[in-house]
Amino acid sequence: MRVMDVGEWGLLALGFFGLLTSSVFLGMVIVGARRFRREAARQDAALVTGPEFLPGVSLFKPLHGDEPALETHLRTFFEQDYLQHAGADAVNGVSRVEILFCARNEDDAGLKVARRVAAEYPAITTRIVTSGEPWAANAKVCSLVAMAKVATHDLWVISDSDVRVAPDYLRHVVLPFADASVGAATCLYRGVAAGGGLWAQLEAVGMSIEMSSGVCASLLTEPVSFALGPTMVARRRCIEEIGGFERMAEYCADDFVLGNWIAKNHTVALSGHVIDHIVLNVDFLNSMRHQVRWMKSTRFSRPKGHFGTALTFGVPFGLLAWAGALLLGMPVLGWCALLFTVLGRMLQAWVVGRFVVQERRLWRTMILFPVRDLMGIVFWALSYTSNRILWRGEVYELVEDGKMRPATR
Numbered sequence: 001m002r003v004m005d006v007g008e009w010g011l012l013a014l015g016f017f018g019l020l021t022s023s024v025f026l027g028m029v030i031v032g033a034r035r036f037r038r039e040a041a042r043q044d045a046a047l048v049t050g051p052e053f054l055p056g057v058s059l060f061k062p063l064h065g066d067e068p069a070l071e072t073h074l075r076t077f078f079e080q081d082y083l084q085h086a087g088a089d090a091v092n093g094v095s096r097v098e099i100l101f102c103a104r105n106e107d108d109a110g111l112k113v114a115r116r117v118a119a120e121y122p123a124i125t126t127r128i129v130t131s132g133e134p135w136a137a138n139a140k141v142c143s144l145v146a147m148a149k150v151a152t153h154d155l156w157v158i159s160d161s162d163v164r165v166a167p168d169y170l171r172h173v174v175l176p177f178a179d180a181s182v183g184a185a186t187c188l189y190r191g192v193a194a195g196g197g198l199w200a201q202l203e204a205v206g207m208s209i210e211m212s213s214g215v216c217a218s219l220l221t222e223p224v225s226f227a228l229g230p231t232m233v234a235r236r237r238c239i240e241e242i243g244g245f246e247r248m249a250e251y252c253a254d255d256f257v258l259g260n261w262i263a264k265n266h267t268v269a270l271s272g273h274v275i276d277h278i279v280l281n282v283d284f285l286n287s288m289r290h291q292v293r294w295m296k297s298t299r300f301s302r303p304k305g306h307f308g309t310a311l312t313f314g315v316p317f318g319l320l321a322w323a324g325a326l327l328l329g330m331p332v333l334g335w336c337a338l339l340f341t342v343l344g345r346m347l348q349a350w351v352v353g354r355f356v357v358q359e360r361r362l363w364r365t366m367i368l369f370p371v372r373d374l375m376g377i378v379f380w381a382l383s384y385t386s387n388r389i390l391w392r393g394e395v396y397e398l399v400e401d402g403k404m405r406p407a408t409r
Contacts, residue, residue, distance in 0.1 A: 012324030018317025025312040026344055030351050032216030037355045040272025052085055053178035056096050056153035062143035063103045063110030063161050071113050073164045078121040082170040094152040098125040102143040105130050136249035137404045144245040154236040163230045164276040173233050176269035183238035183266025184259055186227040188212050189277040190357040199287040200279045205365055205372045207277055208357045209349045224268040227259030230277050238262050252404045253301040274357050289390055295383035301402035314341040315370050316377040345370040
């Protein structure tokens with residue numbers, strides 16, 4: 001056998017190995033999605049049939065400047081139906097839902113938007129605080145520390161500025177806390193490319209399908225031990241037990257460590273509710289940087305799991321099998337392998353899009369996901385090229401355990 005033939009057979013073997021591993025992952029995603037859908041249906045029924053659990057809630061909204069449609073997104077948090085179900089009675093002189101906003105200074109453009117929206121809803125207690133210039137690497141966590149000092153209620157809902165929620169959002173995400181063993185909760189999100197554009201749509205598909213697929217598969221192997229940044233819910237005492245938000249201030253993936261640390265002594269619940277996560281990066285370069293930053297953060301937070309992620313991508317291995325088969329003179333086998341993996345990724349997008357995140361444009365998502373799956377292996381490989389990330393215009397270095405520090409020249 002010629003040396004070239006050995007290389008071609010090796011290419012074909014590697015391709016089919018990856019098709020096997022990604023197919024196993026696809027099976028896990030399908031089973032996990034079914035389990036998620038059952039639990040979500042149970043939670044929906046509990047809101048209708050059982051006595052609702054409606055404690056006082058402090059909602060944390062860290063801000064940093066203005067963003068596209070920020071006013072619209074913030075308004076969805078003021079228009080929750082929570083008070084209609086819980087009653088308008090105050091708790092210690094504060095509405096049952098209080099909303100806290102924080103930015104670095106009083107002149108922040110995002111705070112101006114927050115004040116304008118809050119003025120339209122006088123029945124809801126609103127507090128605006130400032131954190132000053134960041135005293136640690138993670139500026140968002142610096143804001144959380146400032147808000148925690150003035151929060152009235154003992155159940156805290158932390159939500160990013162670039163999300164949009166339905167009126168029943170709060171009732172859903174606090175429901176798991178009726179169980180005293182639950183210390184934290186989180187929920188999935190679907191990516192929404194509000195500004196349009198191919199790159200934003202591909203990033204949105206990654207949020208909706210790739211990220212949610214990983215969560216569905218993990219439901220089969222271990223209890224939930226993480227939180228997702230767009231929505232993190234925790235009891236005050238559980239935050240205090242892990243050392244307060246201050247302990248998270250040097251970490252890039254603050255959402256992961258919050259859920260991971262609380263999971264060591266309490267249950268972390270996954271709500272069946274799904275929210276909209278708005279993609280703000282509309283151009284190619286910013287979108288690519290954002291997705292590589294995600295990958296790098298995961299690499300440092302969960303190094304072993306991140307390394308194994310390479311085996312979950314199907315299309316790259318389908319292309320390897322296709323190339324190897326063509327070089328060996330077996331075009332039918334090559335085209336069948338490629339078609340198999342593309343249809344498999346479309347099936348994955350259909351299952352997760354329909355039964356997990358309820359994608360509104362399902363066919364478009366199914367068409368784009370094979371492309372996003374191919375891009376995923378590129379982002380994964382790029383995550384190993386350096387430990388530097390660009391965040392909010394500043395360059396940081398990621399170090400052991402997922403901590404970060406300002407980059408040195």
